[in-house]
Amino acid sequence: MRVSSACAAAMLLASGGWLAASAQVHAQIRIQDHVVAGADAAMRGFQESDFPRVHRLAENLYVAEDLAGPIDGNTAFTTNAMFVVTSDGVVVLDAFKDVASTTKLVNIIKGLTTQPIRYVVIGADHPDHIAGNQAFITAFPNVVFITHPNARINDATRARVGLYVADNYTLTLGGVNMEIKFLGRAHTASDLVVYLPQSKILWASETFFNGLYPSPGGSRSAYPIEWLQVLHKLDKLGATLILPNHGFIDSPKVLMAVWEQWIALFESLISQGTALHNRGTALDAAAYSINIGRYQYWYRAANNLHTMLLRIYAELDGTAGPYVVTARTPAVAMSGAALPPAVNRP
Numbered sequence: 625m626r627v628s629s630a631c632a633a634a635m636l637l638a639s640g641g642w643l644a645a646s647a648q649v650h651a652q653i654r655i656q657d658h659v660v661a662g663a664d665a666a667m668r669g670f671q672e673s674d675f676p677r678v679h680r681l682a683e684n685l686y687v688a689e690d691l692a693g694p695i696d697g698n699t700a701f702t703t704n705a706m707f708v709v710t711s712d713g714v715v716v717l718d719a720f721k722d723v724a725s726t727t728k729l730v731n732i733i734k735g736l737t738t739q740p741i742r743y744v745v746i747g748a749d750h751p752d753h754i755a756g757n758q759a760f761i762t763a764f765p766n767v768v769f770i771t772h773p774n775a776r777i778n779d780a781t782r783a784r785v786g787l788y789v790a791d792n793y794t795l796t797l798g799g800v801n802m803e804i805k806f807l808g809r810a811h812t813a814s815d816l817v818v819y820l821p822q823s824k825i826l827w828a829s830e831t832f833f834n835g836l837y838p839s840p841g842g843s844r845s846a847y848p849i850e851w852l853q854v855l856h857k858l859d860k861l862g863a864t865l866i867l868p869n870h871g872f873i874d875s876p877k878v879l880m881a882v883w884e885q886w887i888a889l890f891e892s893l894i895s896q897g898t899a900l901h902n903r904g905t906a907l908d909a910a911a912y913s914i915n916i917g918r919y920q921y922w923y924r925a926a927n928n929l930h931t932m933l934l935r936i937y938a939e940l941d942g943t944a945g946p947y948v949v950t951a952r953t954p955a956v957a958m959s960g961a962a963l964p965p966a967v968n969r970p
């Protein structure tokens with residue numbers, strides 16, 4: 625979908641997104657009281673040409689949805705990217721699967737603001753979120769990436785990393801505070817989330833999917849038992865809106881209801897998986913012994929259940945392994961280091 629500055633605003637209106645009206649997020653978000661419809665874009669009646677599309681959460685906060693795979697395939701769910709527009713530049717939280725789709729994201733942002741993209745936070749290091757990062761570099765050669773020291777990123781991106789966050793770092797730009805946090809291994813060994821305390825919005829990155837069954841990723845890098853511990857920590861932050869990296873950006877009411885279901889899903893899966901493991905049930909048999917209840921209706925449950933169990937078994941067996949730090953990964957995380965000076969200007 626080609627996005628120009630002229631059509632970006634119209635797209636906002638047409639997308640069913642939330643329109644801003646005042647400075648307070650709570651007042652700005654128009655609640656849409658629809659039921660959870662799952663993550664399958666085809667089931668919701670979308671076409672490939674409907675993406676990417678943008679939701680405005682507040683005056684300066686947006687989420688863009690892209691389609692992960694072909695509409696007629698079994699990966700027709702959305703991949704999401706958040707961006708924060710400030711008076712001193714734009715911060716992008718996660719990105720899309722390739723240069724073409726990430727270029728569309730860049731053009732959406734250019735259509736909404738003259739501010740440059742200064743920082744990109746890599747909360748999820750799987751290819752469906754970073755393989756297009758060259759688009760940021762092409763458009764804004766001095767863009768600075770922020771990531772976790774364990775993140776698996778290519779050399780071009782690594783050369784532009786200005787900050788590794790191993791625990792906490794608060795980035796303040798144009799008066800907007802963004803608390804970048806690593807709360808433990810979850811979907812990967814390097815998940816970063818971003819909490820905006822002024823609006824109580826949490827970008828949960830790949831620790832949260834809406835209506836899409838949890839996955840350990842194609843590289844099976846997840847740690848489901850630790851992931852649940854991370855979810856409990858996120859739950860205590862006090863966010864009033866928690867945003868998923870995959871699955872539709874539904875209304876806050878729906879997303880917060882799904883968040884509760886998401887935690888319950890993990891608790892059920894892990895308790896049943898642990899019981900089966902402790903009884904000596906073979907992995908293949910265990911996948912047929914789980915009662916996944918209402919979560920059987922979540923998109924890709926049949927695809928992802930087995931590999932989630934595989935990783936639960938690995939954690940219980942002590943074979944999930946520490947993340948293998950590559951030679952290029954700095955030995956000392958530079959958490960808390962000063963950010964480099966801003967050099968991008970429109």
Ligand SMILES: [Zn+2]
Pocket residue numbers: 748750752753830870
């Ligand atoms: Zn992903």
